[in-house]
Amino acid sequence: MANLTSEQASQLADNFYYLGMAIGEFRYANWDRLSLEENKELSEMQNSILRCGEDILAYATKLIMDEVATSLVQINTISQEIKGSIKTLKNIQKGLNVAAVILILGVAIVNRKPDEISSSLKDLVDTWNTPLD
Amino acid sequence: MTDKRQLRQPSCINIFIQHSMKIFYHRKLVCLAYFSLLLAACSCVNLQAVTEYSATSMAGIQNFEEIDYSFLQHCLDRCTDEAIATYAIKPAQECSCSLYQQADSVTQVIYNTLAGYFEGLNNLSNNQLTNYSSDALVSALSADALGPVKVDAASVTAFSSLSNTLLRASTDLYRKKKLGFYIEQANEPIQVLLKNFTTIINTNLRGELKFKRARLYKYYMDMKMNRTLVSEYEKGQATSDYYQELEEINRKEKALAVFAESVVEIAEGHQVLYDNRNKLSVKELSGLLFSYSSNVKDLISEFNKLKD
Numbered sequence: 416m417a418n419l420t421s422e423q424a425s426q427l428a429d430n431f432y433y434l435g436m437a438i439g440e441f442r443y444a445n446w447d448r449l450s451l452e453e454n455k456e457l458s459e460m461q462n463s464i465l466r467c468g469e470d471i472l473a474y475a476t477k478l479i480m481d482e483v484a485t486s487l488v489q490i491n492t493i494s495q496e497i498k499g500s501i502k503t504l505k506n507i508q509k510g511l512n513v514a515a516v517i518l519i520l521g522v523a524i525v526n527r528k529p530d531e532i533s534s535s536l537k538d539l540v541d542t543w544n545t546p547l548d
Numbered sequence: 549m550t551d552k553r554q555l556r557q558p559s560c561i562n563i564f565i566q567h568s569m570k571i572f573y574h575r576k577l578v579c580l581a582y583f584s585l586l587l588a589a590c591s592c593v594n595l596q597a598v599t600e601y602s603a604t605s606m607a608g609i610q611n612f613e614e615i616d617y618s619f620l621q622h623c624l625d626r627c628t629d630e631a632i633a634t635y636a637i638k639p640a641q642e643c644s645c646s647l648y649q650q651a652d653s654v655t656q657v658i659y660n661t662l663a664g665y666f667e668g669l670n671n672l673s674n675n676q677l678t679n680y681s682s683d684a685l686v687s688a689l690s691a692d693a694l695g696p697v698k699v700d701a702a703s704v705t706a707f708s709s710l711s712n713t714l715l716r717a718s719t720d721l722y723r724k725k726k727l728g729f730y731i732e733q734a735n736e737p738i739q740v741l742l743k744n745f746t747t748i749i750n751t752n753l754r755g756e757l758k759f760k761r762a763r764l765y766k767y768y769m770d771m772k773m774n775r776t777l778v779s780e781y782e783k784g785q786a787t788s789d790y791y792q793e794l795e796e797i798n799r800k801e802k803a804l805a806v807f808a809e810s811v812v813e814i815a816e817g818h819q820v821l822y823d824n825r826n827k828l829s830v831k832e833l834s835g836l837l838f839s840y841s842s843n844v845k846d847l848i849s850e851f852n853k854l855k856d
Contacts, residue, residue: 421747425755432758439766446773461766462630469626469759472752473619473651 416529419478423487424471427478430494431468431521435461438514440502448507460514467521474525481529486536490520493540509545516542595673595724597834601817602670604841604848608810609666611851612659615749615807617800619655622756623648629763633770651752658745665738666814672727728825735822742815750808757801764793803854810847813840 419427438461442454449457471478480486497513504510516539523531627643630636768790777783817840824833 421744421751425751428755432762435759436762439762439769443769443773458766458770462763465759465762466626469622469756470647472755472759473623473647475651475748475752 416479416481417483418476419480419483421475423483424475424478426487427490427524428468428471430490431464431471431517433498434494434517435465435468437498437501438464438510438517441504441510441514444502445507445510453507453511457511457514460518463518464514464521467518467525470525471521474527477527478524479527479529480524480532486532489536489540493536493543497543509542512542512545513539595727595828597837598673598727598821598828599670600834601821601837601841602666602673604844605814605817606663606666606670608814608844608848609659609662611807611810611848612663612749614851614855615803616855617753617757617804619648619651619753619756620645622753622760625760626763629760629767633763633767651748655745655748655753658741658748662738662741662745665734669727669730672723672730675723724828728828731818731821731825731828735818738818739815742811742818746808746811746815749804749811754801754804754808757797757804761794761797764790764797799854803851806847806851806854810844810851813843813847816840817844 438457442449442457442461446454497517501510501513504513516535520532520535520539523535623645624641624643627641627645631638631641768786771777771786777786817837820836820840821828821833824830824836827833
């Protein structure tokens with residue numbers, strides 16, 4: 416377990432910024448297909464994901480993580496994948512699930528809980544790779 | 549009688565002694581004159597390059613107080629933005645910002661330390677009384693937000709052992725020596741603080757504005773997608789409001805970037821000062837430091853324009 420450097424924290428915050436924006440793009444692309452409840456839920460999750468990114472920047476080097484370099488590479492890779500293709504996702508439920516696990520990961524990082532970071536990161540990769548479009 | 553007379557009359561030996569004494573006194577006077585000239589020459593030690601650099605650096609660092617944004621302000625703005633988006637009207641705004649206040653506190657400690665250091669440097673080079681306390685620098689270096697501080701422990705100890713009160717030096721030569729020692733001991737910890745100060749302002753605080761922009765975009769896009777605006781006038785007004793708010797965020801971002809750029813210039817200038825600490829009165833140093841001081845002045849001017 417180690418502290419993040421300010422550069423690593425900044426990179427992490429960037430990932431949450433792009434993930435928050437990607438959830439927004441998913442909402443706008445599927446606006447008419449989302450129920451009011453689903454849209455509201457996604458909107459709130461989008462706000463919370465953006466909040467996580469802001470909190471990460473305020474915490475900066477106080478953040479801790481297991482195997483920092485490996486975990487950051489994993490988060491970076493999955494963020495790039497989600498950012499690149501969530502807009503074209505046809506399955507609304509999968510979009511909701513992905514947003515939920517991104518938020519769980521963000522909360523674990525801000526709360527500085529390395530075990531929860533590892534498990535939620537694994538959940539995010541699994542949820543994203545589940546064969547539902 | 550004869551003996552007494554003989555004693556009163558100058559003997560050859562006495563004449564020789566008197567002559568020798570005259571020569572000795574003359575030489576002593578000449579030596580004294582040379583020494584006085586040397587002292588006068590030393591008193592003309594020119595530390596103008598250091599004075600100018602430190603004064604410009606001090607002004608550049610002090611612009612921090614003119615920045616109209618902070619972590620706490622960002623947190624309060626976020627609460628307001630979210631309340632507006634959800635039409636949440638409450639008797640008092642509920643906003644938990646302790647994390648952001650901590651971030652501001654750390655930044656403030658670093659700022660106070662840097663401002664104090666450059667003021668001390670300026671006073672010392674200007675032959676004014678100064679009482680820079682190295683304790684503040686040591687506590688700033690141990691601040692959590694710096695993360696793993698990459699400064700040699702021995703260097704911090706050496707700097708903290710500097711006398712807290714740097715009294716007015718009796719001669720300029722001594723002052724120059726003291727100034728060189730001050731710069732030598734301070735360089736490593738000051739470079740660490742300047743680097744961290746730049747990161748906090750340019751990466752962290754400026755980075756927060758990116759999220760403010762994202763929330764602004766979401767607010768207006770949701771409004772558009774919800775088709776809540778009916779008339780062309782309302783649509784036009786909303787678009788105008790959006791771009792005005794976006795412009796305001798961009799202005800703040802630019803001001804933070806310009807300020808951070810000036811801190812980088814100050815750090816580079818200090819490194820030049822450190823590299824030339826043994827020849828502080830040499831004319832070439834003015835030339836070496838000129839570009840840094842000049843760049844900082846330009847950036848101060850640019851910052852002031854953005855401030856208005």
